[in-house]
Amino acid sequence: MMPPFQIKFMPESRIIEAESGTSLLHAAAQAEIFIKSGCGSKGSCGACKVVVLSGEPLVIGTGSLTPEQLSEGVRLACQTMIQGDMTVEVPLESRLKEHQVLMGDVQKGILQESDHDLLEKFGHQPLATKLRISLSAPTLTENTSDWARLSMEIRRVLKTGEKPVDIPLSVLKNLPEALRKANWDVSVTLTDIDNGITVTHVEAGNDNPPYGLAIDIGTTTVVVYLVNLSTGEVVDQQGSYNKQAKFGDDVITRIVYAVENAEQLQEIRIAVVDTINELIDKILVRQSLTCNDFSAAVAAGNTTMTQLFLGVDPRYIRLEPYIPTMTNVPSIPAKDVGLHILPEALVHCFPSVASYVGGDIISGTMVTDLANGEDIILFIDIGTNGEIVLGNTDWLVSCACSAGPSFEGGGITFGMRAMPGAIERVVIDPETLDVALKVISKTLPVGICGSGLVDCLSKLLEAGIIDRVGNFQMGHSANSARLRATSDDKEFVLAWADQAGGGKDVVITENDVKNTIRAKGAIYAGIRTLLNMVSVEMDMISRIIIAGGFGNYLNVQDSVQIGLLPDIEEERFEFIGNASIKGARLALLSQNAWREAKELGQKMTYVELSVGPTFMDEYVSALFLPHTDFSLFPSCT
Numbered sequence: 114m115m116p117p118f119q120i121k122f123m124p125e126s127r128i129i130e131a132e133s134g135t136s137l138l139h140a141a142a143q144a145e146i147f148i149k150s151g152c153g154s155k156g157s158c159g160a161c162k163v164v165v166l167s168g169e170p171l172v173i174g175t176g177s178l179t180p181e182q183l184s185e186g187v188r189l190a191c192q193t194m195i196q197g198d199m200t201v202e203v204p205l206e207s208r209l210k211e212h213q214v215l216m217g218d219v220q221k222g223i224l225q226e227s228d229h230d231l232l233e234k235f236g237h238q239p240l241a242t243k244l245r246i247s248l249s250a251p252t253l254t255e256n257t258s259d260w261a262r263l264s265m266e267i268r269r270v271l272k273t274g275e276k277p278v279d280i281p282l283s284v285l286k287n288l289p290e291a292l293r294k295a296n297w298d299v300s301v302t303l304t305d306i307d308n309g310i311t312v313t314h315v316e317a318g319n320d321n322p323p324y325g326l327a328i329d330i331g332t333t334t335v336v337v338y339l340v341n342l343s344t345g346e347v348v349d350q351q352g353s354y355n356k357q358a359k360f361g362d363d364v365i366t367r368i369v370y371a372v373e374n375a376e377q378l379q380e381i382r383i384a385v386v387d388t389i390n391e392l393i394d395k396i397l398v399r400q401s402l403t404c405n406d407f408s409a410a411v412a413a414g415n416t417t418m419t420q421l422f423l424g425v426d427p428r429y430i431r432l433e434p435y436i437p438t439m440t441n442v443p444s445i446p447a448k449d450v451g452l453h454i455l456p457e458a459l460v461h462c463f464p465s466v467a468s469y470v471g472g473d474i475i476s477g478t479m480v481t482d483l484a485n486g487e488d489i490i491l492f493i494d495i496g497t498n499g500e501i502v503l504g505n506t507d508w509l510v511s512c513a514c515s516a517g518p519s520f521e522g523g524g525i526t527f528g529m530r531a532m533p534g535a536i537e538r539v540v541i542d543p544e545t546l547d548v549a550l551k552v553i554s555k556t557l558p559v560g561i562c563g564s565g566l567v568d569c570l571s572k573l574l575e576a577g578i579i580d581r582v583g584n585f586q587m588g589h590s591a592n593s594a595r596l597r598a599t600s601d602d603k604e605f606v607l608a609w610a611d612q613a614g615g616g617k618d619v620v621i622t623e624n625d626v627k628n629t630i631r632a633k634g635a636i637y638a639g640i641r642t643l644l645n646m647v648s649v650e651m652d653m654i655s656r657i658i659i660a661g662g663f664g665n666y667l668n669v670q671d672s673v674q675i676g677l678l679p680d681i682e683e684e685r686f687e688f689i690g691n692a693s694i695k696g697a698r699l700a701l702l703s704q705n706a707w708r709e710a711k712e713l714g715q716k717m718t719y720v721e722l723s724v725g726p727t728f729m730d731e732y733v734s735a736l737f738l739p740h741t742d743f744s745l746f747p748s749c750t
């Protein structure tokens with residue numbers, strides 16, 4: 114077998130070894146450098162451009178690269194195969210951005226007052242506990258078995274009544290030694306769910322608290338919280354890109370990859386399990402813990418992410434009539450999933466409602482407490498899909514509208530996620546077209562995030578640079594150099610190259626504007642369709658709760674001005690950040706919350722927007738700033 118080759122990635126100068134035939138896209142992921150992959154390595158999207166500085170790779174496709182780019186060494190990472198040592202530069206625009214963005218909630222202080230109130234309301238009764246037990250040693254006259262001795266004591270201490278206490282074979286096998294080595298003073302880890310109590314670990318007696326993991330499995334990012342199950346405190350947290358990104362940016366391209374054959378399904382499953390395990394390992398080291406200290410995990414993800422995490426074939430999710438394999442997921446021992454926690458600890462995945470309303474939305478809905486009051490609440494999670502839930506204690510309806518990746522930075526020339534260097538606010542002088550920017554972390558601008566995009570559209574409209582369908586007004590009276598036509602588009606310069614972090618002009622193009630209008634149109638049309646279905650008027654909604662990293666920075670007024678959000682009083686909007694992981698923490702800490710999550714899955718009615726003309730009609734009407742029906746936006750003039 115040929116020895117591995119050395120691949121050096123620039124500008125980090127990070128060197129890894131890779132086998133012949135490995136694509137540069139995979140090798141970069143191995144080096145923890147995550148490259149965009151919009152088409153799932155098909156060579157058609159052009160998102161994965163790299164520059165080969167030295168070496169002679171095998172190039173199997175060049176997509177739409179121009180002869181000039183090729184002569185400069187530009188290649189598509191997914192189409193370039195290693196067959197020798199190489200040095201490769203990964204430009205900024207080809208990279209998924211750095212990790213700190215993922216931890217937005219964490220940096221802001223993970224939990225809000227409402228999270229503590231909610232735990233109090235549901236009741237603190239975690240899915241796993243730890244119990245210190247002192248047993249009397251057996252004698253010739255008191256000779257009950259080890260397991261009977263232990264289980265009787267557990268029943269006595271916990272007053273379990275009829276609830277069965279069980280022990281898996283792997284723990285039973287170690288029981289005699291564990292009891293005797295500890296001189297009959299042991300700590301037992303227990304899972305406690307509806308159908309009984311299970312002993313998942315027996316160790317020498319100690320007073321360490323039990324820990325659990327709340328996991329948010331996002332399509333783009335994965336976040337893990339370490340939760341002290343005794344106190345409810347989030348002790349540590351880690352976040353990273355989902356390593357599945359190398360198989361495609363969105364769920365559809367990943368499904369296409371996964372269903373090719375059993376090996377690829379396993380490969381994509383391992384990618385997300387590895388992502389989670391690396392985060393767990395970092396926490397272990399930081400907190401000086403061992404895998405055996407983690408006694409439960411709750412994972413929230415969309416339906417595709419959940420199926421891929423468990424290795425369940427997701428093919429029918431993308432084929433009409435879009436049926437998931439399961440909506441309720443049995444709790445599974447960690448050893449069967451491959452997580453680096455106590456092998457017999459249970460991994461609980463949130464139930465989903467349908468193929469495109471998943472466990473992350475159930476988790477978020479639980480955090481909003483939407484289903485426990487008379488008031489009608491609208492819950493929106495804005496990402497690649499806009500998932501919408503509407504209802505109260507009596508009824509719940511939900512839908513998913515394909516917003517496209519614009520608000521997460523995809524499909525936008527200088528789009529990026531909300532992280533340092535992202536433009537989040539734009540001010541444009543309507544007379545001169547001069548621009549003032551607010552950039553996250555006050556660095557030089559390198560791109561624009563979703564909230565910046567919303568703000569930008571609103572200001573472009575206000576300054577008369579675009580009209581109400583998003584066309585650029587090239588004859589604008591200011592006659593500014595910022596407004597210019599290129600060979601294939603029109604654009605407005607937000608930051609000149611000498612004031613930009615990437616060393617080139619940061620622009621928004623007419624195409625970017627149209628993509629954003631389509632994205633906001635889809636979300637608003639989804640809201641209207643749900644409201645129409647249940648005959649609820651906008652003013653009957655008491656609160657609109659918005660989740661997702663994008664929502665954290667969103668300006669309500671601008672969102673209304675462009676017709677993304679309904680035109681109601683600003684006080685009725687609320688932003689809750691990463692609701693999915695907050696729900697996972699809550700479920701970990703409260704059996705009642707976990708029960709509620711399962712009930713929510715049963716109770717929520719899913720509305721398929723592609724059935725019937727309503728959504729399409731609403732969508733077409735919403736492809737206007739703010740909307741073709743101005744009466745829906747009385748505050749916009």
Ligand code: FES
Pocket residue numbers: 149150151152153154155156157158159160161176189190191192
């Ligand atoms: S061209 Fe799309 S991932 Fe490489």
